[in-house]
Structures are given as C-alpha cells and as structure tokens.
Amino acid sequence: MKRIAVLTSGGDAPGMNAAIRAVVRTGIYKGWEVYGVQHGYQGLISGDIRPLGNRDVGGIIQQGGTILGSARCPDFETLEGRQKAIDQLKQRGISALVVIGGNGSQTGAYELNRMGFPVVGVASTIDNDLFGSDITIGVDTALNIALEAIDRLKVTASSHHRAFLVEVMGRKCGYLALMSGIAGGAEAIVIPEIEIHPEDIASEIRRAYERGKAHALIVVAEGAKYNAQALADYFKQHQERLGFDVRTTTLGHVQRGGAPGAYDRILATRLGAGATDAIAREETGVLVGMIRGQITTTPYSDVVGQQKPLDLSLLDLSKSLEQ
Numbered sequence: 001m002k003r004i005a006v007l008t009s010g011g012d013a014p015g016m017n018a019a020i021r022a023v024v025r026t027g028i029y030k031g032w033e034v035y036g037v038q039h040g041y042q043g044l045i046s047g048d049i050r051p052l053g054n055r056d057v058g059g060i061i062q063q064g065g066t067i068l069g070s071a072r073c074p075d076f077e078t079l080e081g082r083q084k085a086i087d088q089l090k091q092r093g094i095s096a097l098v099v100i101g102g103n104g105s106q107t108g109a110y111e112l113n114r115m116g117f118p119v120v121g122v123a124s125t126i127d128n129d130l131f132g133s134d135i136t137i138g139v140d141t142a143l144n145i146a147l148e149a150i151d152r153l154k155v156t157a158s159s160h161h162r163a164f165l166v167e168v169m170g171r172k173c174g175y176l177a178l179m180s181g182i183a184g185g186a187e188a189i190v191i192p193e194i195e196i197h198p199e200d201i202a203s204e205i206r207r208a209y210e211r212g213k214a215h216a217l218i219v220v221a222e223g224a225k226y227n228a229q230a231l232a233d234y235f236k237q238h239q240e241r242l243g244f245d246v247r248t249t250t251l252g253h254v255q256r257g258g259a260p261g262a263y264d265r266i267l268a269t270r271l272g273a274g275a276t277d278a279i280a281r282e283e284t285g286v287l288v289g290m291i292r293g294q295i296t297t298t299p300y301s302d303v304v305g306q307q308k309p310l311d312l313s314l315l316d317l318s319k320s321l322e323q
C-alpha cells in the first residue's frame with residue numbers, strides 16, 4: 001500500500017486545513033495511507049510524524065491556521081537537515097510528500113525533490129507571490145479581513161476629517177495592498193513594485209481634501225520602501241506645512257488568522273486533491289496551483305526563483321477612480 005505524508009510550512013494561511021483535509025481524504029479514497037508531519041520541516045527532521053485518518057481531519061475545513069502547525073526552519077536549509085528529513089520519511093515507508101506553503105517552503109521542497117525524494121507542492125500564502133498559481137490559498141480571506149478593517153477606518157476617518165495609513169502584509173509583493181486598496185476605495189495605494197516619495201503621497205492626500213473628501217485613506221504594503229511607519233514619521237515631521245493629521249493602523253497577523261471563506265475552502269480542497277492526483281500519476285517535483293481557473297502543475301524548476309508579475313494596470317485603474 002502506498003504511503004504519503006503532508007505538512008504545512010512557513011506563514012499559515014486561512015484554508016491550509018481545508019487543503020490538509022483534501023490530501024488526507026483523497027489519499028485514503030485512493031487506497032493509500034496518509035501521514036501528517038507536525039510543525040513543518042522542523043517536525044520532518046525530528047520525526048514528529050503520525051498517521052492521519054478521515055476522522056482526524058473532521059471539523060477542520062472551517063478553521064483558520066493549520067492543525068499540523070507550521071514553522072520557519074533554518075535547519076532545513078542545510079544539506080544535513082534535509083538528509084535527516086528524507087531518512088525520517090524513508091524509515092516509515094513514505095514514498096511521497098505534499099508540502100502546503102508559500103515561496104520559502106516550496107524552495108525547500110524543490111531541494112528535497114532534487115535530492116531524489118518525490119515532492120508535490122500546494123500553493124498557499126496570503127502574499128500571492130508564488131509563480132505557478134494565479135491565486136494562492138489564504139489570499140481571498142486575508143483580503144476580506146483587510147477590507148473590513150479599511151471600511152471601519154474610513155468611517156472614523158470621515159468623522160474626524162483625518163488621513164489614515166493602513167499597512168497590509170505581503171512581504172515584497174503589493175498584491176494585498178493593491179487589491180484591498182481598490183476594493184476599499186483608497187485615496188492612494190503604496191506598493192513595493194513602484195517607488196513613490198512621501199511628498200507625492202502628501203500631495204495626493206491634499207488633493208483628496210481639496211476635492212471635498214472628508215477623509216484620505218492610504219493603503220500601504222509592508223514591503224514598500226516607505227512603509228506606514230516611515231510615511232507617518234515623514235508626515236509628522238512636516239505636519240505644519242502639509243496641513244493634515246494622520247493616524248496609522250498596521251493590520252499585521254490579524255490578516256492571517258481568520259476562518260477561511262468559501263473561495264479559500266474550495267480552492268484549498270481542489271489544490272489538495274490535485275496534489276494526490278499528481279502523485280497518483282507519478283508526476284512529482286511540481287507545484288499544484290490554479291491558472292485561468294484550471295488546476296495545473298508547474299515544474300519546481302520553473303517556479304522557484306521566478307518573480308510573479310503584479311498586474312500594474314490595476315494601479316492605473318485605482319488612480320482613475322481616486323476622484
């Protein structure tokens with residue numbers, strides 16, 4: 001009987017549990033045994049691995065986070081660490097591994113695969129910066145959480161005629177900022193992909209007030225050269241000249257902790273099932289993602305090290321709406 005294992009790694013994302021459930025249940029449906037690895041690559045190295053049955057993954061599809069736990073694991077970056085991980089899997093007769101995670105996790109998975117152990121990745125990160133999937137698990141839920149905060153901040157901003165800086169996550173990728181800015185009707189959006197000076201943002205805020213707006217809301221990506229803190233410091237320093245008062249909200253990990261919405265549950269279920277289908281076809285060394293609505297596999301050699309482009313025409317669209 002075939003035996004596979006599944007782990008979650010890197011930053012957790014809403015929908016990871018739905019993906020675990022899909023891997024376990026579709027694996028068992030295929031007649032295999034499925035093992036769960038606790039705490040990502042750390043648990044793989046230390047052998048924190050246990051069998052998972054259908055009931056072990058019951059009642060988790062609606063839960064955020066990951067029942068397997070996750071970790072960022074420096075030991076796995078060494079050849080020795082990766083060899084230990086492979087030994088742990090082989091000792092248990094496990095012949096393939098599913099890695100649910102984002103960029104860093106899939107880079108580790110690629111290394112494992114290059115060392116001869118069959119791995120299939122499932123695209124999961126709120127950053128949406130993973131090449132090989134138009135959208136990744138957790139993005140939609142994180143976006144909706146950010147949006148709820150933006151909507152609320154707009155209300156209080158309007159009451160006080162204030163400007164607000166709202167910082168969203170995304171590492172070096174501006175996807176979350178761009179999309180939450182568009183959906184939240186932001187007066188300006190700051191992303192890492194396009195450098196913009198604080199003075200230009202100040203002009204946009206002033207223009208918003210001149211157009212009669214009661215507030216100015218600027219969505220800032222954490223990875224931008226001038227993040228929310230840097231912008232706030234600049235505005236404070238020049239407050240008298242600029243003529244507006246600014247408040248800052250950093251959403252941080254709040255964006256990651258939510259219960260997955262319908263979109264993420266379905267995406268995660270399809271991608272998790274896609275991973276066991278790929279293993280059944282003996283197609284390993286690939287990332288399972290969704291491209292143009294279809295579940296696809298992309299070889300790790302094409303995924304790792306690639307920069308996923310952000311559609312900057314959407315930034316132009318947002319500018320045309322800031323009226």
Ligand code: F6P
Pocket residue numbers: 011072102125126127169170171222256
């Ligand atoms: O990659 C997901 C992410 O949430 C990023 O958006 C963020 O920069 C990072 O993880 C935070 O990492 P940690 O949870 O280790 O603080």
